[in-house]
Amino acid sequence: MKENKFLAIYNDLLLQIRKGTFQPNDKLPSENELSQQYQTSRETIRKALNLLSEHGYIQKIKGKGSIVLDVGKYDFPVSGLVSFKELAQKMRKPARTIVHELEIVKPDEYIRKHLSVPNKDEVWKVIRSREIEGEKIILDKDFFHRKFVPLLTRDICEDSIYEYIEKELKLKISFAKKEMFVDQVTDEDRKYLDLNGYEHVVVVKNFVYLEDASLFQFTESRHRLDKFRFVDFARRTH
Amino acid sequence: MKENKFLAIYNDLLLQIRKGTFQPNDKLPSENELSQQYQTSRETIRKALNLLSEHGYIQKIKGKGSIVLDVGKYDFPVSGLVSFKELAQKMRKPARTIVHELEIVKPDEYIRKHLSVPNKDEVWKVIRSREIEGEKIILDKDFFHRKFVPLLTRDICEDSIYEYIEKELKLKISFAKKEMFVDQVTDEDRKYLDLNGYEHVVVVKNFVYLEDASLFQFTESRHRLDKFRFVDFARRTH
């Protein structure tokens, strides 16, 4: 697998920022210098620098140069596409996933509306709760179109469905849309969560699309109020 | 003010998508065709198409072409950097901003920590509530470093501080970091909001940076539970 030149340069510069060769508030070499150092064209350097900028590692300023940002401050997951397993590992807390339901169903109206599935097609329905430090604080309801995900097992659901989808099935996730709001607790919430007396949950609805822009997953994630936290990083497009 | 060529093309294509000249699931003309139509180079066309893609209007697929996505589904503000005034206009609902406090203060520890201001410097403190359809449902607490914003008036605060900052002061907002979580209501919330019996609020903390990566504003936005809603659109970077 050959790596693109601009990606290689991006990774090399990122490594130097992480190692401290370039410190926060340092200026990177100019684009002309970099294109000589890496023996490439300036446009290719610019692609690498724009990636660094989009990911929050540098700030480009016209007429001045590219400044290294304080990595610690901005190094958080890009919002939206991080799985529970990755999150749990990042937080370094004991975490567990409990599979309550795993079945193939005919979509009801609610799912059909969200997944836009013809009503004779079948979908996977997975209900899991997520336990952190002994408390079940997240209820995940996932629906996958069976056309894309032929087989799901309890083991896969307890590990990471995302890993399975990307690594085993080699489906390419392209983008996701999220909606967040607060909802009253339902009987299902009471059944599967340690609610600790709260009467509301934060609901995160997640619509996941593949590379060809087809919607293949719909997830509703219900979080206990006190444990919900979301971080977002937005760069202005002028 | 001259518009960039690639921006002009972006806007033109966007208009045609909005008007329905290009329908969802249509393929756009190929990059070569477009570069002839617009009498420009292919790289410039690519910049326009990449913008459309980043904003969720099209999906580019190697070897096939660029597909128009369902606009209605994805046409929402890019998360993070939309002001209340813009939002209110978009929703077409009667909205009002009420300024409760507007003063210059020595930063206390809480602000100092978030704005990273030396403790002898002064900051603007603005407390406003946002009323929609007659109900005060958002409490905004803004802090600006006085170094960047020398003057603030009640009129500016009732209109849009963002507009004032960008258009009058010509400060360039570059990126923002958001944190969201749920908090118990405070006395301040009770005083300034119509809480409708709710005991919690959704808190959105917003850290806004200028083009030179200096943090110049810190905002805490407290939303009544039932009226909070957030939409996020994330494109995966492979």
Added chain:
DNA sequence: TAGTGGTCTAGACCACTGC
């Protein structure tokens, strides 16, 4: 004024798609 990043051009070759 010299140096920076932002835009733009007219080519080129590649990997992938569909027929």
Added chain:
DNA sequence: CAGTGGTCTAGACCACTAA
């Protein structure tokens, strides 16, 4: 196979910043 988007080049001119 022809056509598509992805990468890359070696130039050019511009707007902005700082000395």
